[in-house]
Amino acid sequence: MILDSTTITSKTGKEFRLVSIGPDNAGQFLDFMHQVSCDTHFMSRYGDEVKLDEAAIQAEKERQKTLQDSDIQGMFSIFDGNRIIGNIAVRQVCCHRKTAHRCSIGLGIRKEYHGLGLGSILMDYAINFAKEAGYKSMELGVLSDNIIAQGLYKKMGFTEWGRLPEAFILDDGTPIDEITMYRKL
Numbered sequence: 001m002i003l004d005s006t007t008i009t010s011k012t013g014k015e016f017r018l019v020s021i022g023p024d025n026a027g028q029f030l031d032f033m034h035q036v037s038c039d040t041h042f043m044s045r046y047g048d049e050v051k052l053d054e055a056a057i058q059a060e061k062e063r064q065k066t067l068q069d070s071d072i073q074g075m076f077s078i079f080d081g082n083r084i085i086g087n088i089a090v091r092q093v094c095c096h097r098k099t100a101h102r103c104s105i106g107l108g109i110r111k112e113y114h115g116l117g118l119g120s121i122l123m124d125y126a127i128n129f130a131k132e133a134g135y136k137s138m139e140l141g142v143l144s145d146n147i148i149a150q151g152l153y154k155k156m157g158f159t160e161w162g163r164l165p166e167a168f169i170l171d172d173g174t175p176i177d178e179i180t181m182y183r184k185l
């Protein structure tokens, strides 16, 4: 889905562009994912698993094209200049009729931009997009030790509905549960 870009304002009054991204942004997106995944264990991959070579960029272009070509899915990024500093993805959980009403989201902000209200802005944007797209519910998974993200999701109206024990095991052997959250749209 391609939406018109819009200007947003952070808590400190700084303005940023919010843009729906596509294949042309594949390199910028991987650079963003690489940093966020290096800076925290809260993402699904380690930073060294987010490759930045030509093959990875090509694969990411194809993934972005699929999302861009869909009327009910999208990737929405906040740019500071030419750099993606935050992103939210809205995807359909499954296209079959019984589950077509469910979407899921994935969210991240580069750490130097945390606490500026950008995560909340992206969540609001994704919720509005999902409602317009006709979804009836939004779901997500969050690591049990990611207290800030859980606080943000609760603020946005999500409730916890499940917990998968030891869904993640860090390289040092630490097991972490995944909390699953849901919001009616």
Ligand SMILES: CC(C)(COP(=O)(O)OP(=O)(O)OC[C@H]1O[C@@H](n2cnc3c(N)ncnc32)[C@H](O)[C@@H]1OP(=O)(O)O)[C@@H](O)C(=O)NCCC(=O)NCCS
Residues within 6 Å of the ligand: 036, 040, 042, 043, 107, 108, 109, 110, 113, 114, 115, 116, 117, 118, 119, 120, 121, 141, 142, 143, 146, 147, 148, 149, 150, 151, 152, 153, 155
């Ligand atoms: C989680 C994340 C997206 C939040 O982004 P952000 O731009 O810093 O978020 P905002 O500034 O909009 O909002 C922060 C909200 O978190 C919550 N929060 C902050 N500190 C908190 C704490 N100590 N305890 C509980 N909730 C807290 C509050 O709801 C707060 O909103 P408020 O300031 O209006 O009270 C960001 O920290 C991030 O990208 N982290 C690394 C990757 C990640 O964890 N992604 C989510 C994977 S599920």
